[in-house]
Amino acid sequence: MLEIDNLHARAEEREILRGINLRLKAGEVHAIMGPNGSGKSTLAQVLAGRETYTVTGGSVRYLGRDLLEMKPEERAREGLFLAFQYPVEIPGVSNMYFLRAALNAARKQQGLEELDAADFLTRVRDKIRLLGMEDSLLQRSVNEGFSGGEKKRNEIFQMAVLEPKLAVLDETDSGLDIDALKVVAQGVNALRGRERGILLVTHYQRLLNYIIPDFVHVLSNGRIVRSGGKELALELEEKGYGWLETAAVA
Amino acid sequence: MTSMSTESLPQPAPAGEISGAAAARPYLDHFVRSMAGAGAPAWLRTRREQAMRHFSTLGFPTQRQEGWRHTSLAPIVQSEFALAVEAAWTPAFSAALARLPLAGLAAPRAVLLNGRFAPAASQLEALPAGVSVTPLARAWRDNAAAESYWAKLATGERHGLIALNTALAEDGLLVEVAPGIEADQPLLLVYASAGGGTPASGGSPVAQFPRALILAGRSSRLAVIEVFLTLSGGAHFTNAVTEIRLDENAEVDHYKIAHESLSALHFGAVEAQLERDARYRTSSILLGGRLVRNETGARLAGAGAETRLLGLYVASGRQHMDNFTRLDHAHPHGASREYYKGILDGESVGVFSGRIIVRPGAQRTDAIQSNKNLLLSETASLRAAEPQLEIYADDVRCTHGATVGQLDAEALFYLRTRGLDADAARRLLTYAFANEILAQVAVTSLRQTLEKELFARWSGQPDSAPSPA
Numbered sequence: 001m002l003e004i005d006n007l008h009a010r011a012e013e014r015e016i017l018r019g020i021n022l023r024l025k026a027g028e029v030h031a032i033m034g035p036n037g038s039g040k041s042t043l044a045q046v047l048a049g050r051e052t053y054t055v056t057g058g059s060v061r062y063l064g065r066d067l068l069e070m071k072p073e074e075r076a077r078e079g080l081f082l083a084f085q086y087p088v089e090i091p092g093v094s095n096m097y098f099l100r101a102a103l104n105a106a107r108k109q110q111g112l113e114e115l116d117a118a119d120f121l122t123r124v125r126d127k128i129r130l131l132g133m134e135d136s137l138l139q140r141s142v143n144e145g146f147s148g149g150e151k152k153r154n155e156i157f158q159m160a161v162l163e164p165k166l167a168v169l170d171e172t173d174s175g176l177d178i179d180a181l182k183v184v185a186q187g188v189n190a191l192r193g194r195e196r197g198i199l200l201v202t203h204y205q206r207l208l209n210y211i212i213p214d215f216v217h218v219l220s221n222g223r224i225v226r227s228g229g230k231e232l233a234l235e236l237e238e239k240g241y242g243w244l245e246t247a248a249v250a
Numbered sequence: 251m252t253s254m255s256t257e258s259l260p261q262p263a264p265a266g267e268i269s270g271a272a273a274a275r276p277y278l279d280h281f282v283r284s285m286a287g288a289g290a291p292a293w294l295r296t297r298r299e300q301a302m303r304h305f306s307t308l309g310f311p312t313q314r315q316e317g318w319r320h321t322s323l324a325p326i327v328q329s330e331f332a333l334a335v336e337a338a339w340t341p342a343f344s345a346a347l348a349r350l351p352l353a354g355l356a357a358p359r360a361v362l363l364n365g366r367f368a369p370a371a372s373q374l375e376a377l378p379a380g381v382s383v384t385p386l387a388r389a390w391r392d393n394a395a396a397e398s399y400w401a402k403l404a405t406g407e408r409h410g411l412i413a414l415n416t417a418l419a420e421d422g423l424l425v426e427v428a429p430g431i432e433a434d435q436p437l438l439l440v441y442a443s444a445g446g447g448t449p450a451s452g453g454s455p456v457a458q459f460p461r462a463l464i465l466a467g468r469s470s471r472l473a474v475i476e477v478f479l480t481l482s483g484g485a486h487f488t489n490a491v492t493e494i495r496l497d498e499n500a501e502v503d504h505y506k507i508a509h510e511s512l513s514a515l516h517f518g519a520v521e522a523q524l525e526r527d528a529r530y531r532t533s534s535i536l537l538g539g540r541l542v543r544n545e546t547g548a549r550l551a552g553a554g555a556e557t558r559l560l561g562l563y564v565a566s567g568r569q570h571m572d573n574f575t576r577l578d579h580a581h582p583h584g585a586s587r588e589y590y591k592g593i594l595d596g597e598s599v600g601v602f603s604g605r606i607i608v609r610p611g612a613q614r615t616d617a618i619q620s621n622k623n624l625l626l627s628e629t630a631s632l633r634a635a636e637p638q639l640e641i642y643a644d645d646v647r648c649t650h651g652a653t654v655g656q657l658d659a660e661a662l663f664y665l666r667t668r669g670l671d672a673d674a675a676r677r678l679l680t681y682a683f684a685n686e687i688l689a690q691v692a693v694t695s696l697r698q699t700l701e702k703e704l705f706a707r708w709s710g711q712p713d714s715a716p717s718p719a
Contacts, residue, residue, distance in 0.1 A: 048667045076669035088664040092682030092689070098668070101678070105669030158668070 001026045001063060001197045002047075002166060008057035009046050016042045018222030019058070024166075029198040031208055031233065034219035035241040040201045041085055043219070044170040047199075048082035049075050062166065076102070077109035079165030083155040083172045090142035095154070098142045099124070099161055106162060127160040130190060132183050149180040156187035166197045173207035185210030205237040273327045274309055278302065280333045281417055293397050294390050301406045301416035308410035320601040320633040321572040325541050326515050331487050332451035333418065337363055337444045339370040346481045347371065347442065351699050352507060353477060358383075359438035363481075364445065365458040366421040371440075380431030381472065386422035386461060396424055400463050403493040403521040403549075411517050411543075415459045415491040422461030425474065429467035429497070436473035436503075436693045441490060443510065446483030455485040462492040466500035466528075473503040473693050478518075480511035480538070490518045496528035498552065503692055504532040506546075507700075510539045512567065519545040526552030526581075533560040533691060535700065536571050547576040550584035550612075561590035562687040564704070565598035565630075572601035579612040586616075591687050592623040593680060594630035603635035604650070610642045619650040624657065624683045626676075657683075677708035 002024040009017040016039045024030050034040050046053050047060065049072030060067040062080060070078070090098065096117070104114040115123065121138075128135060131153050143151050152172050159167055169188065173181055188198065188211050200211060208216070208230065216232040217224045220241065226232065281302050285295065310327050311318045343363070347353045360383045361371035367385035374383050389396040406413025423439060439462060446455040466472055478488060488510065496502050508516055516539040524530050536542050548557045563571040577586045592600040602621045623632040637650040657679045665675035684704050691697035 048663075050663060071672075072663065072666035073669050073671045073675075076667050082667050084664065084667075088658075088661045090661055090664070090679070090682055092685030093678060098665075101670055101674070102668035105671075109669075162668075 002067075002199070003061040004058070005060075006058035007043075007046070007055065007060060009042060009053045009055045011042070011053050015056070016053070016222055017046065020219075020222070020224060022217065022224065024197045024199060026165075026197055027194045028215065029192065029200065029211065029213045030215045030217065031200040031202060031213040032217050032219055032224075033202055033205070033233065033236060036203070038219045039222045040203075040219050041170055044082060044085075044168050044199075044201050047075075047168055048072060048080065073105065077106050079106070081159050081162055081164035081167045083152075083159055083167065083169040085170040085172075085174065087143050087146075087151040087155050089144045089146075091144045093142050094139055095142050096120070096138040099138075099158060102158070103161060124161050127157060130160060131157045131187055133157060148175045149177065152176060152184060153180065153187075156184050159191065160187055163191070165195065166199070167191065168199045168201065170201045171203060172200075173202055173204060181207065182210060205233045208233045274306060276330065277333070277414060277418065278306065284418070284420065291391060291397070294400075297401050298417050301401070301413045304406045304413035305410050305417055308406075308408070308413060310410050317574055317603060317605075317635075319635070320599070321541075321543055321570065323541075323543075326487055326517075329487070329515075330454050331457035332446070332454040333457050335364055335445050335451045335456045336366065337450060339363060339368045343442070343444060343481050344371065347440070347479070350479055350509075351703060352509060353438075353440055353479060355436070355438055355475065355695050355699060357436045357438040357475070357695075359440055360423050361440040361442060362421070362423065362460050363442050364456060365419065365441075365460040367423065368442075371442075377437070378431070378433040378435060380428040380470070381433050381437065382426045383437070384424045384426075386424055386463070387420065389424040393424060395426065395465060396463065399465060399493070399495060400424075401493075403495065403523055404491050404519055409519070411489055412491055412519050415461060415489045415519075418489075419459040419461035419491070422463070425462065425464040425472075427466045427470040427472045427500075430469050431467065432471040433473070436475055436696070439474065439476045441476065441478045441488070442481045443479070443486045443488060443514070444481040444483060446486045448483060451483070455487065456483065457487040457489065460488065460490045464492065464494040464502070464504075466494070466496045466502050468497040469499045470497070471501040473505075475505040475507065475693065475696055477507045478510050478516065478538075480514055484511040485513040485515075486510070487515045488517070490516070492518075492520045494520065494522040494530070496522065496524045496530055496555075498525045499527040500525070501529040502531070504530070505691070505693070505696060506532070506534045506544070508534075508536045508539055508542055508544065512538065512540055512569070514539045516542045516544070518543070519547070522548045522557070524548065524550050524552060524555035524557060527554045528552065529555070530557045531560070531692075532558075533687070534562075534573065535687075536561075536563040536565075536573070537703075539569065539571070541570045543572040543574065545574045545576070547578070548586070549578040549580060550586070551580050553581045554583045555581070556585045558587040559589070560687055560690055561602075562684055563590075563592045563600055564684065564707075565593070565600060566595035566626075567598060568596065569598045570601075571598070573603070575604040577604075577606045577617060579606070579608045579615040579617065582611065582613045582615070584612060584615050586618070588617075588619040589687065589690075590621045591683065592621075592632060593626065593684060594623065594632060595626040597627075597629045599630070600632045601634070602632070602652070603638065605638040605640070606648060606650075608639075608641040608643050608646050608648065612643045613645040615643060615646045615648070617646075617648045621652040623652075623654045624680065625654060626657075626680065680708050681705050
């Protein structure tokens, strides 16, 4: 589903990704862990098409297509979803309009009929409940005045409605209390399925108690320095990132 | 004084390259003709003659004048207009009006055509009890309130254009709300222009001088919507003056929507005076017109008065929109809030200047002014004057801020990662910027109409607007 080969990317003059290799198959959940500044968020943003980063080498294939050739909106319509580390507030646009426009953009791409407001509501009601949110959320401006936890929950709600093929979650767990974390995990677990891939970018092992990954990768200094099963996360929790960084430099 | 010749008037002062004597002459000539044999009461003739004298002395404002640096009236000064073209209301006008959503708001309405009351197009049967609307041409003759209050807030003593309106307005509207009356539905005042460039106008564009006087009695409440439209003959000059008096504890929610053709020239002044504890909200929404200068003034003339000025100006192409506001705090414990937003595209120019005066003794005044602008093209520009604060009291809170910016790149990316293409994302964010002002429009039907109108402008979709509740 996702094949990243020797990916290099820079922001202005600074090289951040320095040769990332990763294979993610449909049905798998991968976690990418690493210290601050290791390039985790950059990787997530590059996958979503952020133009402030320049890809200087390597390739990314998504569902057999050259992902880097696609605009951010094309990636989204082809089922790639990025849950933002810092979801953006958009005063003046209701969540309802925003989500319906997003869903209809994807449906149009798939040759499906666009949903009107009533059909849309029916469709999203149970997802609102899944995330323990109020219906009134739909009428509020996108993320405006939301607490950190509410914003993250709203990201997962969007993901639940859009049902992406590949979900990239950029530190969705950061700053959440344990109850909010459980809700977010529940949303992600509900999405797990044979046809979907999930890439969790996280700083903390804690999330992986609730979303059990198939693979864990450790990112350091722009490269994946270690890959393993879910036990790797526990090892990291125990030892910290220091020993891997030392190993990477050596 | 019963008659007046051009000779008895002082000649217009040589006021620079664009407003010489030649420019004022046709208006003077017209004034003399219109006064001859008119059956107007003496007080009215006196007030008009004074106004004409002011205009003769002041002429059209020039860019060398304070508050006019960024706006040239050359397109008005250099044009010849047919003055006061009497157009009969026709079914074609009714049809044209019906196509304009803003004119279709479900509310009692008074329609002026080229500044004159058009009974055929007005619907005043369903006015709320205690609210009356009278054509000024009649009120001038038999309503004492007209004599007491007309052209008292906006005299034109220091303003050539207001003077010109005062001298040449031949009709208009007097709106009265009796003390204690809380009108349960809004009142719609439609100012339509028609007939320019036709045989009726001798082929020239028309000039119109609509005028309104709104008197809100003690503890009364009214929402009033003024809409300016072009029904035919694209180019015209509108010089519109509205005076609003709020008696003690009265509440007026006023809207001015300038939605004339893209070749229209528009000057407007809305002058309000608030007595003790009165609450005045006014919103100026500028959407149409080639050259628009819109002045909003409020004088807090009693303790505890509160006012909120909202503005939204949306310009593209070569439109020029100049917003001028003046808040005059004359008594203690007054509060004013001023939020203006501009969206400028193409080669358009937006201007904002806001004056706040806090007079001696107006302690505990609390004034906030904010002006935010969104530039959608590299050729659009905003010219903001430095905030003009004149503060003569010491226990005062006055804050102001101004921004000019582009769409937020972060938000654009966010929308694109959700599948909206770049264009749709830009349009949605543009709408969202405007929505901060629209959301404060308290008359639901008006708010929805404006939301639809603006959303359609940017998205091309006549669909429901994306506003939050």
